[in-house]
Amino acid sequence: MNLAHVPLAPVLRTRATIAHLDADAFFASVEQHQRPSLRGRPVLVGGVGPRSVVATASYEARRFGARSAMPMELARRLCPSSTVVVVPRFAAYAAYSDRIMAALREVTELVEPVSIDEAFADLDAAAGPGTDLAELALRIRERARELSGLSVSIGLGRSKLVAKLASEDAKPGGVRVVDPDDEDDFLLAMPVRALSGVGPVSAARLDELGVRTVADLRRQPLDTLVAIGGESGGTNLYRIARGWDDRPVTTVRERKSAGAEHTFDADLHGRAAISGALDRVVDSALARLERHAVAARTVVVKVRLSSFTTLTRSVTLPRPTSDEGALRSAAHRALALADVTEPVRLLGTSFHALSEHAQLMLPLDDDVVVADEQPVPDAAGPPPPPVPAGPVRATAAVVAPGLDVQTEADGRGWVVRVGDDGRVAVRFETAHTGPGYQRWVDPEAEELVLVAPLGPDGEPALLAEPDDTER
């Protein structure tokens, strides 16, 4: 016996005024934008350890079969030797993401970011009765390119469900408007696994029943769907099959970071005291993180010295984790990068690049990406002292391909490779220089330092102050 109620059709919009925007090959496109020598070449962004996975592949690399979440080793084997592999740089991606979202916010306040490179927007108020929706979408796409330098795809539909499928259909770089009248033609031909509301288990069961397209799905009685997906899952499948999605675009801000910091009554002296104090700050920060029930990928440690110089250092893990041990040890690594030699008056720890689920299913990988942040000027407190805020030396032990570095002689560049002899191959270029030259730098003989990534405007991209900090 089955008690599920047949759902009623919701009232849907009469125009395709929900937009879904998604950047094309996001991480890889940022790398190609900032590093002119990578444009037009296969680029793989991800971990570089033996068990690492691909976060994303540029479209050039996808031509050879490279895909997100594929083992990096396999992707390397599929791609030609000209392929470039770099580690992710979250601070840069966050800065580009802000600019892409700004292109939507110029049109409407009703913008709902759903991931770092993806957002819904409600264009209903912005698009008067005579507005050509396709033209409006093209304008947003051009504006996103102007502000960020990146290619994005935009889909419009009368629901989030259809808008998302439409942007996927428009990739790369296109605009697709699915008017309500054309919705069934568009939806019924879609493979069931393309639907974001259908999990892999349900998709496999549906496949066993010969249900491959949305048209097949629509023919299934509610009872069958409930037997497959449970009451709420089955009812949801029933709705999806009919395009019955009346979820509004909501602007409740998602939490981007959580952390804690503490100013000590008396300055801390010595490594053991500082490390012990960091553990207590990490405990508070973990409690904050837990409140939001999410995993984090980037751990930032902030250290204010007795001279009032503030240093921040960050460690980015190859995937989001909620493992307390892994997050704690990342915090200690970040502290070690700050190379503290003075008494400490404040310690902070914050978790960034939060996610609820995203990549938790990816295989474990102990590869760690180390990134450096510029010293942050203090808003409060005495004027900045003349003490230099020790740059992090880019020795072979801390660099990884893709990280930003700088030498006195050549300026800014990025790590291409780390040699067995400890030398580092660096290509010196930025978004505005054109393709640069490459040379081997011996960090033992010459000063090579880690520097913060740049945003789309060429300004250093820093991870924002945590938006939930316990003080």
Ligand code: TTP
């Ligand atoms: P996506 O938008 O899914 O992918 P994409 O932008 O790289 O490519 P597409 O043109 O198909 O949209 O994800 C956005 C970014 O999130 C992506 O560039 C890298 C990151 N990511 C991961 O780190 N791991 C993953 O498994 C996926 C799917 C994405």
Ligand code: MG
């Ligand atoms: Mg994308």
